[in-house]
Amino acid sequence: MHALLIILIAQIAGEFVARAAGLPLPGPVLGMIFVLGLLIAVPHLREMIRAVAQTLLSHLSLLFVPAGAGVVGHLATLGDRTGVILLTIVVSAVLAIGAGALTFAAVARLTGSTDD
Amino acid sequence: MTDFADIWSYLSRGPLLWLTATLAAYAAGDLLFRASGRNPMVNPVLIAVCILAVVLKLTGTSYATYFEGAQFVHFLLGPATVALALPLFDNLHHLKRTVLPVFAALVVGSVVATGSALLIASWMGVDQMLLASLAPKSATAPVAIGISQELGGSPTLTAVLVILTGITGAVVATPLLNLLRVKDWRARGFAVGVVSHGIGTARALQVHPTAGAFAGLGMAINAVATAILAPLLLGLFLS
Numbered sequence: 001m002h003a004l005l006i007i008l009i010a011q012i013a014g015e016f017v018a019r020a021a022g023l024p025l026p027g028p029v030l031g032m033i034f035v036l037g038l039l040i041a042v043p044h045l046r047e048m049i050r051a052v053a054q055t056l057l058s059h060l061s062l063l064f065v066p067a068g069a070g071v072v073g074h075l076a077t078l079g080d081r082t083g084v085i086l087l088t089i090v091v092s093a094v095l096a097i098g099a100g101a102l103t104f105a106a107v108a109r110l111t112g113s114t115d116d
Numbered sequence: 117m118t119d120f121a122d123i124w125s126y127l128s129r130g131p132l133l134w135l136t137a138t139l140a141a142y143a144a145g146d147l148l149f150r151a152s153g154r155n156p157m158v159n160p161v162l163i164a165v166c167i168l169a170v171v172l173k174l175t176g177t178s179y180a181t182y183f184e185g186a187q188f189v190h191f192l193l194g195p196a197t198v199a200l201a202l203p204l205f206d207n208l209h210h211l212k213r214t215v216l217p218v219f220a221a222l223v224v225g226s227v228v229a230t231g232s233a234l235l236i237a238s239w240m241g242v243d244q245m246l247l248a249s250l251a252p253k254s255a256t257a258p259v260a261i262g263i264s265q266e267l268g269g270s271p272t273l274t275a276v277l278v279i280l281t282g283i284t285g286a287v288v289a290t291p292l293l294n295l296l297r298v299k300d301w302r303a304r305g306f307a308v309g310v311v312s313h314g315i316g317t318a319r320a321l322q323v324h325p326t327a328g329a330f331a332g333l334g335m336a337i338n339a340v341a342t343a344i345l346a347p348l349l350l351g352l353f354l355s
Binding site (some may be wrong): 004008010011024025026027028029031033034035036038039040046049050052054056057058059060062063064065067069071072073074075081084085086088089090091094095098099100101102103105107113 | 138139141142160161162164165166168169172179182183186187189190192193194195196197198199200201202203204205208213214216217218220221222224225226228229232233236237240242246250253254256257258259262263272273275276277279280281282283284285286288289292293296298299300302303304306307308310311312314315317318319321322328332334335336339340343344
């Protein structure tokens with residue numbers, strides 16, 4: 001229960017700071033940064049939040065289903081541009097994931113940072 | 117005895133039925149994903165969304181009615197995003213040694229994600245409103261919608277494009293990165309998080325904990341990078 005309380009308070013704090021400071025970050029992402037800072041400051045809290053955090057994350061894909069179902073209803077708004085848009089989305093995702101991963105791996109190799 | 121139609125009309129108006137339908141559709145998607153030998157092309161989110169779309173259409177249920185039930189699942193997205201702090205903390209020893217690769221991959225990934233989409237779309241003669249809606253598509257949904265509004269795009273359209281980008285990344289990442297022979301889990305996860313935000317992160321978490329942690333990091337910092345880069349890149353394409 002305390003774990004969920006910490007997570008929800010961090011989310012509220014994130015929402016509050018994001019709005020108060022006009023940051024281009026959603027509240028939950030800022031909340032994630034707050035919890036990360038908290039864990040660095042007080043490492044033994046890790047055991048306390050682990051079970052709840054893992055439960056939430058093990059079903060992360062499920063949580064996108066309601067938003068995804070909303071998309072289907074709006075696909076019609078793309079109209080005759082549907083094909084062009086789908087092509088753009090797929091090609092740009094492929095290019096960006098490939099370019100991003102290759103860049104990361106190349107710079108990691110150059111700076112001697114290995115994956116272990 | 118109450119007639120089936122009466123019971124249906126009672127249930128279909130309340131949240132219970134659509135909450136259950138959301139979980140059932142996802143359970144079916146997950147079952148197919150496992151039955152396929154965890155093939156990334158058989159994406160459980162995509163399957164669940166297709167099943168629900170058909171069910172909503174056949175039963176004549178509006179999205180607003182559906183969302184009354186589904187909102188309980190949707191709400192958990194916020195706390196789950198906060199919970200990504202745990203894998204990040206567990207991979208802190210990796211993060212400390214990857215400042216340069218993270219920064220380089222963020223700039224390249226974010227510029228290519230936005231730039232290539234604008235380039236292809238404007239080449240195909242897409243109008244300016246659509247370009248503005250397309251520019252922030254790799255950022256996590258609430259940020260992308262905010263950026264789109266500022267740029268003169270359509271928030272609804274951006275929400276659609278963000279979800280499509282997320283599902284695309286989750287489906288293509290594994291085969292693409294195997295083809296490119298990228299074996300570093302940090303690189304694989306980070307690129308997917310930058311380009312395909314939360315949906316990509318959910319996929320990365322299924323594959324490897326380090327990839328999941330770096331995907332969460334990629335999603336978080338690309339929210340900021342997109343807020344800065346999307347207006348600049350869009351400026352190059354508007355006349």
